[in-house]
Amino acid sequence: MPEVQRDPSDADLIEAWRGGEEAAATELVRRHARAVARYLSAAGAGEDVDDLVQETLFRAFRNLAGYRGQASFRTWLMAIGSNALKDLRRRGTRRPTVALEERDVVDEASDPHAETAARDAVERLEKAVAALPEMQRDVFLLRAQQGMEYEDIAGALDTSVGAARVHYHHAVKRLKKVLE
Amino acid sequence: MDERQLEHLAQRLGERAESSLDVERTARAVLKRLREEPVRAVWWRRTPVLQSLAAAAVVVLTAGILVTNHVLDGGRSPAELFAPVELQELSLEELEEVYDSLFVEAPVYELVAVGLHDLNENELEELLQLMEG
Numbered sequence: 001m002p003e004v005q006r007d008p009s010d011a012d013l014i015e016a017w018r019g020g021e022e023a024a025a026t027e028l029v030r031r032h033a034r035a036v037a038r039y040l041s042a043a044g045a046g047e048d049v050d051d052l053v054q055e056t057l058f059r060a061f062r063n064l065a066g067y068r069g070q071a072s073f074r075t076w077l078m079a080i081g082s083n084a085l086k087d088l089r090r091r092g093t094r095r096p097t098v099a100l101e102e103r104d105v106v107d108e109a110s111d112p113h114a115e116t117a118a119r120d121a122v123e124r125l126e127k128a129v130a131a132l133p134e135m136q137r138d139v140f141l142l143r144a145q146q147g148m149e150y151e152d153i154a155g156a157l158d159t160s161v162g163a164a165r166v167h168y169h170h171a172v173k174r175l176k177k178v179l180e
Numbered sequence: 181m182d183e184r185q186l187e188h189l190a191q192r193l194g195e196r197a198e199s200s201l202d203v204e205r206t207a208r209a210v211l212k213r214l215r216e217e218p219v220r221a222v223w224w225r226r227t228p229v230l231q232s233l234a235a236a237a238v239v240v241l242t243a244g245i246l247v248t249n250h251v252l253d254g255g256r257s258p259a260e261l262f263a264p265v266e267l268q269e270l271s272l273e274e275l276e277e278v279y280d281s282l283f284v285e286a287p288v289y290e291l292v293a294v295g296l297h298d299l300n301e302n303e304l305e306e307l308l309q310l311m312e313g
Binding site: 022025026029030033034035037038039040041042045049050053054057058061062121122125126129140141144145172175176179180 | 181183186187189190191192193194195196197198199201202203204206207209210211213214217
């Protein structure tokens with residue numbers, strides 16, 4: 001009976017990269033770069049998204065020794081991305097903008113009125129998310145956008161599960177208020 | 181709008197950025213930077229022995245500073261060297277550790293279970309007043 005080939009896990013790839021295999025790093029980028037781009041864009045990275053994704057992955061590989069599996073690799077990447085975005089804002093070299101690029105994303109099969117309303121809601125949500133306090137924004141996006149578990153989020157953001165739940169609750173409350 | 185609708189909407193955020201990212205180009209750029217700027221381990225991190233020595237030096241220096249402050253402050257009690265708020269945050273064991281680190285004999289604490297029956301009339305009155313605020 002032929003042996004079934006399984007895809008290497010993130011942990012396998014990390015180990016291979018540590019052993020000097022560049023191909024392992026490329027595979028990790030392929031797996032996670034798009035999700036990081038989506039997260040950073042929603043966090044308000046605007047036109048700097050591509051550069052920030054690159055910076056995030058670069059920092060992650062440089063600091064891989066600091067990754068001890070306290071959260072999934074992807075969640076850990078998001079936390080690094082959030083810090084990279086914060087650094088960019090602090091330097092103020094480029095003003096992060098709220099991208100209004102979600103116009104094409106809305107389901108075009110729906111009727112024009114609903115479509116316009118949905119576009120408007122996404123745009124308002126994007127602005128509202130970008131205006132949230134940092135921790136609330138990160139927890140909200142990791143949970144609502146990326147579908148991550150509180151345990152994972154808490155591990156990546158160096159907080160407790162209870163605190164992560166509270167941040168999420170406050171974020172939802174604020175966002176609902178803005179959107180209603 | 182309920183929470184589910186909000187989450188549904190949140191999942192749409194950033195989809196354009198996700199689909200427009202050139203992943204292969206990103207991977208090449210990241211690897212290029214990693215080759216150009218490889219990780220350089222700090223020399224003292226390389227050996228566990230040196231790491232231990234560095235940690236020991238930090239402990240000795242910190243203890244030295246605390247003892248010096250204690251002497252220079254005219255022999256104030258060690259507890260006064262710390263902010264009251266910080267002291268309140270310490271557990272009994274941590275307080276004992278602080279005392280030990282300053283070469284002061286730690287007082288012996290006894291845990292005594294006190295019930296209402298153990299209080300006299302005056303103590304009961306005080307307790308009631310405290311509870312009433």
